[in-house]
Amino acid sequence: MIDNKFLSKLSQNLLEILNDDEYYDITIEVGNDPDVKIFRAHMVILNYRSSHLRRILSTNKKKNDGTLAHIKLPNILPEIFQAILRYIYGGSLSIGKYDTSDIIKILIAANELSLQELVEYLQLSLIENNANWMEQNFNLIYQTSFINDSFLELRKYCIDLISKEPGKIFISPNYSLISEKILISLIQNKNLQMSEVQVWKNVLKWGHAQNPELSSDPASLSKDDFNVLKNTLQHCIPFIRFYNLTSKEISDTVIPYRDILPEELYVDVLRTLLNLHPDSMSIIKSKPRKSINVDSNIITxxxxxxxxxxxxxxxxxxxxxxxxxxxxxxxxxxxxxxxxxxxxxxxxxxxxxxxxxxxxxxxxxxxxxxxxxxxxxxxxxxxxxxxxxxxxxxxxxxxxxxxxxxxxxxxxxxxxxxxxxxxxxxxxxxxxxxxxxxxxxxxxxx
Structure with a gap:
């Protein structure tokens, strides 16, 4: 007879074993000073539930003198390991009681311990239930997705968001933390729903965020300050569609930053300002970005x-x-x-x-x-x-x-x-x- 109703009782009993002060045969030192905690566990369960722990245990067997086996996991926080240990024993994880940032930590720790089933489950849960948080903390999710090839679902989510809804990354509160590579991908994206002047302002905002010592007022910047900003944005500026800016937008937002533009590009910007056709190809001449812009957590x-x-x-x-x-x-x-x-x-x-x-x-x-x-x-x-x-x-x-x-x-x-x-x-x-x-x-x- 096969009935899943018996699994809950089994899970409960295994968690009772975990909480029992008797019969354990291994101690696990988790974390780094000053946040260190010792956990008691059972080698047979760890051995069959985690291939990573199995490899560690193969060289840390219980000694004949009665001394318990002891292993260290310095890369995992004690409160995160507590959740994972309950999963190892009970086969369940109540992720609803954890903040999204803690779920990310559990995901990384689960991957370190080779708990592939949990890794896949957590990725899908994050994408389904925590999309808004991930959009607001996109850089963290993007960097996490490339830590290991086990995070392919998160990586696909990030690539899809850049490709299909790049505007959401621009308006996220942690936008300034994204890498230059991501920023360039956003600027180049054909689906970006944002006016060109807003794209330009966001690029400037990102550049200033990388150099917080610089004043946000261009009138207060020295020649050296402009050179710092120019070096920061040198790979981004070529992808701005200056040709699509109005004369007023150029006057208000580009001219004050003329010292960060290559000379040839600045000449063409001036020609655009004067309604003259630029001679060179330094200004990208492409169609204006799509005009429908929607601030939504639901629709694109x-x-x-x-x-x-x-x-x-x-x-x-x-x-x-x-x-x-x-x-x-x-x-x-x-x-x-x-x-x-x-x-x-x-x-x-x-x-x-x-x-x-x-x-x-x-x-x-x-x-x-x-x-x-x-x-x-x-x-x-x-x-x-x-x-x-x-x-x-x-x-x-x-x-x-x-x-x-x-x-x-x-x-x-x-x-x-x-x-x-x-x-x-x-x-x-x-x-x-x-x-x-x-x-x-x-x-x-x-």
């Missing part, structure tokens, strides 16, 4: 383009005929999920789109258009316009008659049924938890 510019097509009643493959600005006016994790907050912020505002990320799912629901993944969009217009939007004070956004098609009511009371729209908004007619929730005001650009 690709989703924004899809919503823009829906607003214009175009098909997914039609070329966009209008350009829209997505102005974030409400975010659940920032402003709260209470219906009262929705009405406080959003009542009286027209042309809004509500976006909801369903917890423990790839689903993104939004007003009229739930999106499960980039290839499978359900874009639905209302059958009866009088039931397009409903309004109740104790609920957030409602769509359809009495909100049946989509109701957002706090974190755990949202639901979706088919009633007033041509297509079913969600395949599953059941309540769902909202992981994140955002409302944008959509404004057509001139």
């Amino acid at each position: 510019f690709k989703h924004a383009e899809l919503i823009s097509r829906w607003i214009d009643k175009l098909s997914i493959t039609d070329k966009l005929t209008s350009s829209y600005e997505f102005k974030l006016i409400l975010r659940g994790t920032r402003d709260g999920f209470a219906p009262s907050k929705f009405h406080e912020i959003c009542d009286g505002k027209s042309c809004t789109v509500s976006i909801i990320k369903v917890k423990n799912s790839n689903e993104i629901l939004g007003g009229y258009n739930p999106i499960e993944c980039i290839e499978k969009h359900i874009l639905s217009h209302v059958k009866n316009e009088q039931f397009a939007v409903f309004n109740l004070r104790d609920c957030g956004p409602l769509f359809g008659e009495y909100g049946d098609d989509l109701t957002i009511k706090g974190l755990d009371k949202s639901y979706s049924n088919k009633r007033s729209y041509k297509k079913r908004i969600r395949k599953i007619e059941d309540r769902f938890f909202a992981k994140e929730y955002e409302v944008f005001q959509i404004m057509k650009k001139g």
Whole structure:
């Protein structure tokens, strides 16, 4: 008889063995002074659970005089090893009680101990549940992903983020910590949703962050200071599309930093300022960066383009005929999920789109258009316009008659049924938890 219900009892008993002061036959010294702790364990369990510990134990066997075997793990923090040791014995890890930074430490320690099953699980858990934190601490995640080839899932996540959503890295609070290599990848990225002047300002911001002793006011910089900044940014500047800057942007943001530009490039910048065609190829002449810029924890510019097509009643493959600005006016994790907050912020505002990320799912629901993944969009217009939007004070956004098609009511009371729209908004007619929730005001650009 095979039944997983017995595994929990086995796990409990093994953890009881770990906590028992008798029968242990090895001590493990973990950490470095002054943060050192001695753990008691059992060689037979360590031997079969960790190939790394098996190799260490092969040269640290129990002595005939009764002295216990003793090993040292100086590279792991005691509190991190405590979590891993419980996993080794009990086969489970309650990662919900750990900060994301500690989960990263557990991941690195698990890799050192050759706990491949745990390494794979932690990577997938981080990507699924801690994406916002990783975007804000991208440099740490990027560097960690290249520590060892066991972190391929994290590495793929980093490469995908640089490739598909580079703008998120620019706006992260720890943006200035990224390496020059990552910065150049961002500047070169064709998917970067940012005006050229903002790219230039971010490059300058990064350059100043690498040299904190320099004043942020270019008027206060000496010739030597400019040379320091020039050397820092010499590999980044060639990828700035100065040709796409307006005369005012050049005057306000480039001319004050003229001393960090190569002479030939500066001459061409001046020609651009005077509306003269540059003679040389020192200025990159390429198309302006994409115009849809969306500040979102849920959707990317690709989703924004899809919503823009829906607003214009175009098909997914039609070329966009209008350009829209997505102005974030409400975010659940920032402003709260209470219906009262929705009405406080959003009542009286027209042309809004509500976006909801369903917890423990790839689903993104939004007003009229739930999106499960980039290839499978359900874009639905209302059958009866009088039931397009409903309004109740104790609920957030409602769509359809009495909100049946989509109701957002706090974190755990949202639901979706088919009633007033041509297509079913969600395949599953059941309540769902909202992981994140955002409302944008959509404004057509001139």
